[in-house]
Amino acid sequence: MALGKNYEGQNCSLARALELVGERWTLLIVRDAFYGVRRYGDFLAHLDIPRAVLADRLTTLVEAGILQRSRYQDSPPRDEYLLTDRGAELWSVIYPLWSWTERHFSTGEPLRTFRHAACGTALDPAGRCPTCGQMDVRPGDIEVHAGPGEPAQPRQDPVSVALRQRPHRLLQPLF
Amino acid sequence: MALGKNYEGQNCSLARALELVGERWTLLIVRDAFYGVRRYGDFLAHLDIPRAVLADRLTTLVEAGILQRSRYQDSPPRDEYLLTDRGAELWSVIYPLWSWTERHFSTGEPLRTFRHAACGTALDPAGRCPTCGQMDVRPGDIEVHAGPGEPAQPRQDPVSVALRQRPHRLLQPLF
DNA sequence: AGTGATGGTTCGTTGAACGAACTGACTGGG
DNA sequence: CCCAGTCAGTTCGTTCAACGAACCATCACT
Numbered sequence: 001m002a003l004g005k006n007y008e009g010q011n012c013s014l015a016r017a018l019e020l021v022g023e024r025w026t027l028l029i030v031r032d033a034f035y036g037v038r039r040y041g042d043f044l045a046h047l048d049i050p051r052a053v054l055a056d057r058l059t060t061l062v063e064a065g066i067l068q069r070s071r072y073q074d075s076p077p078r079d080e081y082l083l084t085d086r087g088a089e090l091w092s093v094i095y096p097l098w099s100w101t102e103r104h105f106s107t108g109e110p111l112r113t114f115r116h117a118a119c120g121t122a123l124d125p126a127g128r129c130p131t132c133g134q135m136d137v138r139p140g141d142i143e144v145h146a147g148p149g150e151p152a153q154p155r156q157d158p159v160s161v162a163l164r165q166r167p168h169r170l171l172q173p174l175f
Numbered sequence: 176m177a178l179g180k181n182y183e184g185q186n187c188s189l190a191r192a193l194e195l196v197g198e199r200w201t202l203l204i205v206r207d208a209f210y211g212v213r214r215y216g217d218f219l220a221h222l223d224i225p226r227a228v229l230a231d232r233l234t235t236l237v238e239a240g241i242l243q244r245s246r247y248q249d250s251p252p253r254d255e256y257l258l259t260d261r262g263a264e265l266w267s268v269i270y271p272l273w274s275w276t277e278r279h280f281s282t283g284e285p286l287r288t289f290r291h292a293a294c295g296t297a298l299d300p301a302g303r304c305p306t307c308g309q310m311d312v313r314p315g316d317i318e319v320h321a322g323p324g325e326p327a328q329p330r331q332d333p334v335s336v337a338l339r340q341r342p343h344r345l346l347q348p349l350f
Numbered sequence: 351a352g353t354g355a356t357g358g359t360t361c362g363t364t365g366a367a368c369g370a371a372c373t374g375a376c377t378g379g380g
Numbered sequence: 381c382c383c384a385g386t387c388a389g390t391t392c393g394t395t396c397a398a399c400g401a402a403c404c405a406t407c408a409c410t
Contacts, residue, residue, distance in 0.1 A: 012286065014206055014269065017276040024367075027197070031189055040388050050368050055389060065279070076376040078387075086279050092271040092301070094189065100268060101192040104240075104261050111187065126267070126311060136301060199398075215357050225399050230358060251407040253356070355408085364399070373390070379383090 020064050021090065025049050026057050027097075030083070030090055033067060034139055036174035037159055038080035046159035066090070083171065091139040091170075092127070099125045109149030117143045117169055139170040195239050196265065200224050201232050202272075205258070205265055208242060209314055211349030212334055213255035221334035241265070258346065266314040266345075267302070274300045284324030292318045292344055314345040 021027055028047055037043055043054055058081055061067040066087035069079040095114065102110055103125065113122045116129040116137050124130050129137050146164045154164065162174050196202055203222055212218055218229055233256055236242040241262035244254040270289065277285055278300065288297045291304035291312050299305050304312050321339045329339065337349050 012203075012206075013276040013281065014273045015203060016280060017272045018202060020276075020280075021272075022197070022199070022202070024197070027193060028187075028190060031187075041386085044388090051389070052369090052391085053367060076374095076387075089275055089278075093268060093275060096267040096271060097192045097196075098189045100264055101188040101195075103264075105191060105195075106188065216355085219357090226358070227360085227400090228398060251356075251405090351410100353409085356406085358404085358406105360403075361401095362399105363401105364397105366395100366397080368393105368395070370393095371391085373388100375387090375389105377384100377386080379385105380381100 020060075020066070021093075023057065023060075025053060026061065027090075027094065029054070029057055029061065030066065030087060031094055032159065033081065033083045033087065034091065034094065034170045035144065035159065035163060036168060036170070036172050038082060038173055039078075039175075040081075042159055042175070043081075045157040046155075061087070088139055088171065092136075095123070095127045096125070099123075099127075109147070111147070111149045111151055112163070113145045113147070115143050115145055115167070117141050142170045143167045144170065195235075195241070196268075198232065198235075200228060201236065202265075202269065204229070204232055204236065205241065205262060206269055207334065208256065208258045208262065209266065209269065209345045210319065210334065210338060211343060211345070211347050213257060213348055213350075214253075215256075217334055217350070218256075220332040221330075236262070263314055263346065267311075270298070270302045271300070274298075274302070284322070286322070286324045286326055287338070288320045288322070290318050290320055290342070292316050317345045318342045319345065 021030065025047065028049075029043060032043055032046055037046060040054065040058070043049070043058075044051060047054070049057075058067065062069055062081070065084055067081045068084050070082055072078055072080050098114075115122050116132060116134065118134075118141060119129065119131045121129050121131040123137060123142070127137060128135055144163060145167045154160065159174060162168070168174060196205065200222065203224075204218060207218055207221055212221060215229065215233070218224070218233075219226060222229070224232075233242065237244055237256070240259055242256045243259050245257055247253055247255050273289075290297050291307060291309065293309075293316060294304065294306045296304050296306040298312060298317070302312060303310055309316075319338060320342045329335065334349060337343070343349060
């Protein structure tokens with residue numbers, strides 16, 4: 001989405017949502033945050049996004065309370081971007097969107113699966129665990145697994161490589 | 176989102192999803208389709224969208240199999256745009272996004288509520304009916320109700336007026 | 351023949367995204 | 381101390397999509 005501004009006049013929560021998370025790149029940044037990406041340079045390498053756009057989106061997300069900056073070293077000063085609780089609740093949007101696309105537009109096997117960490121079962125389309133009967137599996141209890149599908153030309157950036165190498169629990173730092 | 180093109184290189188279903196429904200206006204058009212809006216002119220009046228952009232998005236949505244055109248009169252030839260099953264499944268994305276925004280960014284009372292038509296109960300954040308214990312309430316079983324909040328300056332276009340006047344079942348034609 | 355409704359298309363302007371280059375703070379090595 | 385390298389941005393000229401006003405085509409009604 002390219003916008004940022006105003007669906008104003010639309011007195012509608014959905015329109016306000018899209019002002020926040022509907023801009024181009026924003027939801028992919030949030031997805032990466034779920035994967036455990038936390039640093040400017042890692043977002044940059046994984047997303048192939050113009051640097052200025054990334055900087056802009058990160059500050060917007062921080063202002064909206066979806067990400068928070070936190071200092072992880074002082075010299076030189078370096079911050080990382082972490083999902084807040086508010087941001088983590090966006091899992092309920094991201095997973096259904098991912099799932100909808102897998103169901104309707106996938107060709108072949110999925111490149112990733114999302115599994116309930118407690119039992120290893122792949123989540124159903126609504127984000128529940130069919131084995132445990134767990135109603136709302138929280139992102140912290142989910143692992144991303146690679147495959148079974150393989151991309152034609154796998155990306156070589158550190159984030160993509162890490163996600164292929166081993167299952168990774170959402171929200172945990174990737175590095 | 177403004178894009179339309181390529182998050183290519185992102186071998187990711189979420190990125191492909193955003194190519195389809197992540198463009199500016201697209202999800203608002205789909206939302207209106209759930210409300211029962213079906214005609215070019217009604218989308219136009221309700222959304223305040225440039226005519227060319229609306230025409231472009233409608234054809235894109237039809238090509239993606241999210242909407243389908245169907246002729247409702249022959250002279251002059253007039254088509255309406257209806258959600259397909261694939262499109263209707265986007266409810267699982269739209270409702271959580273609406274709900275997330277209501278929870279985190281609403282000021283005062285909601286302007287609309289979504290209720291289980293069978294029992295009149297407002298849906299919970301996950302889209303379930305707390306009264307019936309119904310797990311996945313399908314959009315065809317949901318009614319949009321106005322209020323309790325009132326917009327400062329209510330819109331006067333036919334779609335907004337109709338949605339304020341009486342509860343309306345999703346997917347049913349508004350006019 | 352003239353007017354209005356409907357559903358577009360055309361086109362010049364504006365604004366956002368792109369991407370390459372640059373900056374500034376710091377580290378670690380020689 | 382100097383130099384190369386890393387990291388996290390900012391700057392800026394170009395490109396491309398959104399905007400919005402005007403125009404157009406088809407048909408009905410009078």
